[in-house]
Amino acid sequence: MHTCTDAFDCFVSRVLPKRTGPETVRLFRTLGSHVHLKADRQLHYPDDEPTLVFLCDGATKLVAHASDHREQVLAFHFTGDLLTLPAHGAHSYTLEALVECDLMTFPYAQFLQAAEKHQQVLTQLLERSTVSLQRSREKTLTLGRKSALERVSSFLLSMAERIGRGEGSEVKLDLPMSRRDIADSLGLTIETVSRQFTLLRDQGLIRTQGRSGVTLLRVDELDRRAGHLRVAA
Amino acid sequence: MHTCTDAFDCFVSRVLPKRTGPETVRLFRTLGSHVHLKADRQLHYPDDEPTLVFLCDGATKLVAHASDHREQVLAFHFTGDLLTLPAHGAHSYTLEALVECDLMTFPYAQFLQAAEKHQQVLTQLLERSTVSLQRSREKTLTLGRKSALERVSSFLLSMAERIGRGEGSEVKLDLPMSRRDIADSLGLTIETVSRQFTLLRDQGLIRTQGRSGVTLLRVDELDRRAGHLRVAA
DNA sequence: GGTGCTCCTTGATCTGGATCAATGAGATAC
DNA sequence: GTATCTCATTGATCCAGATCAAGGAGCACC
Missing domain, CATH: 1.10.10.10 (Winged helix-like DNA-binding domain superfamily/Winged helix DNA-binding domain)
Structure with a gap:
């Protein structure tokens, strides 16, 4: 249904405002990395700082690992989703591909800095983060009381x-x-x-x-x- | 530990950037409403649009109501917390005071519009929303696997x-x-x-x-x- | 088109936490 | 101080879903 000739172009058209200047686009390009994941492979990312991921194509799961070998899937993601991978705290997290995936990753702090001059990008981040929070809350109700x-x-x-x-x-x-x-x-x-x-x-x-x-x-x-x-x- | 002579001033000093112009402060003042809640009382808010709440003083719980009389507490909040109340979807939500509370409420959409010119406010909203998401994810792990x-x-x-x-x-x-x-x-x-x-x-x-x-x-x-x-x- | 694997389904039993049922202990009012 | 009411604790029983244990079905590879 959705194909991109290039992962970064896909990110640009889906996340950046229409009339973003070419120098800004270049800035984001220097920050982002294109990653291709085969099914069942997990994304490696630094565990001391959060990472922003744009899923150009495919489906992933975000997994939290409890101390022993219990796992909890926190969320599923599909083509076009933008998600923030938390730095590891009391538990550790991994992002794993359910099918073959193309994604763009950005160091969260640097992305935010680059986005500061573009409130539309910030607004969009905020909006998507709110949707994630909303989904997570629904999940809380589901797990707690259903x-x-x-x-x-x-x-x-x-x-x-x-x-x-x-x-x-x-x-x-x-x-x-x-x-x-x-x-x-x-x-x-x-x-x-x-x-x-x-x-x-x-x-x-x-x-x-x-x-x-x-x-x-x-x-x-x-x-x-x-x-x-x-x-x- | 923390006292405010006025709820709105408290919001200004805790949420708005230090050097916000007086005309902007006035704009936010027209959007916000100060609400005082006695313990066990719940905040009434329009169920068709999200609301932003700043908890000046006190402690609250955000509750999701399942179809029958089961309830799930989604989060607790304390003095200084900023939270977004979702519009009611598949389930309904209420914010209830655990102790006597002072809070400022803002219509989310209008607040966002007012904040568009002030990326520091947007950044802070995003940051706090990320913290909420992080807490919610920890809760998901807790409820799912512990x-x-x-x-x-x-x-x-x-x-x-x-x-x-x-x-x-x-x-x-x-x-x-x-x-x-x-x-x-x-x-x-x-x-x-x-x-x-x-x-x-x-x-x-x-x-x-x-x-x-x-x-x-x-x-x-x-x-x-x-x-x-x-x-x- | 078989062969082997992995994943899914179905059945039998077990158990952690829910439910039911009394007390007991803090808070509030008088 | 004491009456009262609500909230918390403790105990006895029960049950939804976990665990244990076989089969069966889909899928990839030769």
Whole structure:
């Protein structure tokens, strides 16, 4: 759907304001690095300073590592997303490619400095950061107070919004992440996730095709299963 | 520790750059509203547009409401914090005072417009929003992958960082929130929270005084209980 | 088009934290 | 000081989801 001849050009057209001067574009070019990641590879980045990443093409997961070998997926990202990788604090973080990816990385502090003269870039950073925060808050509610079925339903609806292809009343999804990734994102085990998929399939709310294909047949019912307010009726 | 003769002045000195012109200060004054909240009262704000809140003095909780009567505390805030209240989406949100509070509220969109000419304000908004996101991500890990004991230990350490008073190797806390609030923040029940407090007390890691007083006696051991990486040694 | 692997599904059992049910202890009002 | 009410603690039981344990299905590579 979206192709870029060059990763940096893609960044420019998606993030920088239309009428950015060529000298500014050059400045950002010197700061950024183009990285190509094969599926399952993780981005290496300095762990003492935050990094800004623009995902030109592909899908990634941001993973937090607890002390032992437990992992929590904090967020999934798709083509066009801009994200900030935190410096490692009490826990460590990695960004891992779900499929083959093209991304641009920038040292956060330097990027911010370069953006200071361009409030549209700052505004956009702020806006995207707010969206991330909003998603993270929804996830907090999901992990803190929802049952396994509600979590999986919420997940499917959220993916439908981000990468779904509507076809009539149905929504088709091609999930780039494994059941393990979904489980690690929802604070469940793969077995439990699998059982909820089976449940939803048996209730006629979804159809599955192979490992990654999912069709949402009854979005309204899924909304109800997810415990969303808006479907009070 | 921190007192303001006037809420708006407090906002000016804590958020706006030092050398902001008087006409700009006046502009922000026309946008903001001063609100005084008694303990347990919630802030009323329009549910169709986001609101920016500066907490001049006091402590608040941001609560997400799931469809039925389950509640999830998304974040606690203390004097000096700047936060964005999301417009209501799939779930609804409320900001509630834990103690008597003074705050300044601004319509988010208008505030942003006013801040456009002042990149220092934008930068600060971005910075604070990044801190919120970082906290929210830590919470995600906590809710998704940690045991009850780890959650309570993490909570105490996080509170120690934000409102703790160090006294030698000990840290004293005066928690403004109830056990219910803590439970709702950690995705647990009050009974479970209480049991973890008892456990930590029996192990000699904390001491409690009344309902709200907590002294952390062994921060290093708490770090270990919380499953933090940095205390590998 | 098989062969081998990895990932997913399904079933049986176990358990951490929820739920249910009394006390007990702080705070507030009188 | 004491009555009262709310909030916190402690104990007994229960259950959703984890863990353990096989199969089965999709997919890549030869």
